[in-house]
Amino acid sequence: MSKRGERLQKKGVRGTRRAAADRATETARGGSGGDGGKPSSRLRLWVKRAFIWGGALALLGLVVLAVAVAMAAQSLPSYATLKANQPGQTIVVRARDGREIVELGPSFGEWLDYDDIPVNMTNAMIAVEDKRFHSHLGVDPVRLTGAMIEGVTGSRARLGGTSTITQQLARNLFLNNNRSLDRKAREAVLAMALEWKFSKQEILELYLNKVYFGGGAYGIDSASRKFFSHPATELSVGEAAIIAGLVKAPSHYSPTADADAAVERAQVVLRLMREQGYITADQAMVDVSAVQLKEKAGQNSVRYFTDWVLPQLDIILPETYEPIEVWTTLDIGMQRAATAAIEANTPKGAQGALVSLDRDGAILALVGGTDYVASNFNRATTAMRQPGSAWKLFVYLAALEAGYTPEDKVVDTPVTIDGWSPRNANGRNVGETDVRTAFAYSINTVAAQLGNEVGFGTVASMARRFGINSEVDTYPSMVLGSSEVRVIEMTQAFAGVAAKGVPVEPYGITKVTGASGDVLYRREAPNRPQQVPDYVVAGITDLLQAAVQTGTGRAAQIGRPVAGKTGTTSSNKDGWFIGFSSGITTGVWMGRDDAKAVPGLQGGRAPAQAFAAYMRYAVKDRPVEEFDVTLELPEWQLEPDEEALFGSPDDYYYIDEQGNLIEPGRRDPGSDPLGSDGERAGSAPPAASVDFLEQATGGALPQTPRPPRRAAAAASAASDQAGRRIERFPYRQ
Known part of the structure; x- marks a missing residue:
């Protein structure tokens, strides 16, 4: 080589x-070469x-x-068609007898072209509802992402919702307010379609002329005329901020419902306008509270009822825009009587509310305030107030269920529970009394002891059973009504007692028919189980009747049986009376919206007087119904039979016919007064002569032998025990 x-x-x-x-x-380093690189690949x-x-x-x-x-x-209609088609539908509301109560429909002002709409109005709406309106394509990706993050984290940092102005317009034009995923998807598609077909100016023009601002007003011109008595072309910055703030919640932020809430919301709008560069800092400092609101003539208080009942149509009806007729439970005569009772008896400077239910929960009358025009805030269904001693209904229900009876002895004495020391209204303690008296005179210390004994959670659970859905605290003071509730809830609970322990649900709509007469909805009565035993219902009805007959609710007497309870909160901030008679349950509340004290306000005065004034009319055509207060106690609650302690005569020393002492178990069978066949073997004479006894008793004595002394003692003890049982439970006689 x-x-x-x-x-x-x-x-x-x-x-x-x-x-x-x-x-x-490479293999040692885990590279891609060889078998070591296959997972990475x-x-x-x-x-x-x-x-x-x-x-x-x-x-x-x-x-x-x-x-x-x-x-x-x-597929969208043309702009001219959308402009011509006004939203909303005509609704005829009828009373329980078919008479028309009110006809509701949309109210429209003048149509304003985009160039005629004040710039401040346009900017205010964009600032508070959709600050990226000019840049998105109908759906705001930033808002959508924020909503998804909130759904995961549970945060609520954003001020606005997820819907853009275009989405809101799509919903108002083509959809309803159901919060379903399908509806939101269709809303998004329609919003992008609107952006595809129309310009931003056209969308704003449609929106500002069609959006709902409450009180039946559609569009900014109608809202301006309704609230400020002038057309929308004259809107100031402050007025524009008020109108723009209404879109989020028209009923809550309406200037005629809650002026303070409207001003607070308008200030938020002004701040957003300043932050987004639409107005200067000086313009943002406008005094919104100085805006002059339109003064309107009075309206019937029936609007409190319709304001509560009509929003339910979105839930019970399929999507429809045809004219409809709503058949309700309202009694026109009772509504007038309720309105008059509240107006005549409510203390000056205070507000009053009344809810009246039939035995199945049908609302016969509903008043949410003394003047619907001055304030359409519904205190009967929305306001949260402390019920005071009216809450003791649930304390005593729980105590009765635990084994107490109206006759049982309790002690009114100073008490401290977990550092809380309740006092009675008169500052005194009466010592030993009974349950009925303690309830009738609303003794706080007794209620506190009973609540502590049965458990505050048990009391809260009892309230839940009878329809109280508001949050209930379980602190010791809850027995005196420290948890806030609604008037309609408390009335509902008392109605459940009147219905023999079966809870009722307030309702106002019986059926809805369309323009063609077809029934679109018909209410079906629910099947509800009884919540407490009959003996508990009888016991609490006894207590409620005593409160009206002899206790704090005497002013509620109407000449027929009434059962009810008063309630007064600390410093006379709230006054209540809730009661029932002849199948009608009515609750009355009075107080100030700002929760300040009302001099002289007590549940047993003005509220009880308003109750009586209304109920005299409400029950006049109904038969008098006596309350069933018979207390049929269950076996477990009866006292033990102490007679059984005496046992058999064979277990005791016995004196025979000759006067001999016979020890237990050593009796001579031959001397037994009872033979083997169960019949008496002898006929011993009584200790005194027959003539003497017959003369003393005034009649002939039965010819029977004298019972043994221990047997006689047993019979006497049994008789005494039966007497004590009858004395304790008089309803079982």
Whole structure:
């Protein structure tokens, strides 16, 4: 071999060795070479496939979305058609006897072209509802992402919702307010279709002329005339901020419902306008509270009822825009009587509310305030107030269920529970009394002791059973009504007692018919189980009746049986009376909206007087119904039969006929007065002569032998025990 060949051979060997070493090093490092690199290769492959498939699916989704938006855009009506078609529908509300209560429909002002709409109004709406309106395509990706993050984290940092102005317009024009995923998807597609077909100015013009601002007002011109008595072309910055703030919640932020809430919301709008550069800092400092609101003539208080009942149509009806008739439970005469009772008895400067239910929960009358025009805030169904001693209904229900009876003895004495020391209204303690008296005179210390004994959680659970859905604390003071509730809830609970322990659910709509007469909805009575035994219902009805007959609720007497309870909170901030008679349950509340004290307000005065004034009319055509307060106690609650302690006569010392003492178990069978057949074997004479006894008792004695002395003692003890049982449980006589 030549030298050149040898050099090449050596070089090849070295290359082979170097390559082998490189492969070994790569393998040791976990590189891609050899078997050690297969997992990494597979991972990269799957990641690559995921990106490819994900991108393909995203592209396919965009194509499908684009097709859906294009098809929706082609099917949209023309701008002229949308402008001509006004939203809303005519609704005729009828009373329980079929008479028309009110006809509701949309109220529209003048249509304003985009150029005629005040710039401040446009800017205010964009600032508070959709600050990226001019840049998005109908759906705001930033808002959508924020909503998804909130759904995962539970945060509530954003001020606005997820819907853009265009989405809101799509919903108002074509959809309803159901919060379903399907509706939100259709809303998004329609919003993008609107952006596809119309310009931003056209969308704003449609929106500002059609959006709902509460009180039946659609569009900014109608809202301006309703709230400020002038057309929308004259809106100031402050007025524009008030109107823009209404869209989020028209009933809550309405200036006629809650002026303070409207001002607070308008200030938020002004701040957003300043932050987004629409107004200067000086303009943002406008005094919104100085805006002059329109004074309107009075309206019937029936609007409190319709305001509560009509929003339920969105839940019980399918999507429809045809004219409808809503048949309700409201009694026109009772509503007038309820309104008059509240207006005549509510203390000056205070507000009053009344809810009246039939025995099945049908609302017969509902008053949410003394003046619907001055304030349409519904205190009967919305306001949260402390019920005071009216809450003791649940304390005593739990105590009766635990074994107490109206006759049981309790002690009114100072008590401290976990550092809490309740006091009675008169500052005194009467000592020993009974359950009935303690309830009738609303003795706080007794209620506290009973609540502590049965358990505060048990009291809260009892309230839940009878329809209290508001949050209930389980602190000791809860027995005196420290947890806030609604008037309609408390009335519902008392109605459950009146219905023999079967809870009722307030309702106001019996059926809904369409323009053609077809029934679109008909209420079906639910089947609800009884919540407490009959003896508990009888016991609590006894207590409630005593509270009206002799206790704190005497002003609620109407000349027929009434059962009810008063309630007064600390410093006379709230006054309550809730009771029932002849199948009608009525709850009355009075107090100030700002929860300040009302001098002289007590549940047993103005609220009880309003109750009586209304109920005299409400029950006048109903038969008088006596309450069933017969206490049929269950076996476990009866006292033990102490007669059994005396046992058999064979277990005791016995004196035979000759006067001999016979020890237990050593009696002579032949001398037993009872024979083997169970009949008496002898006829011993009584200790006194028969003539004497007959003369003393005034009649002939039965010819039976004298019982053994221990047997006589047993019979006497049994008689005494029965007497004690009758004395303790008089209802079982």
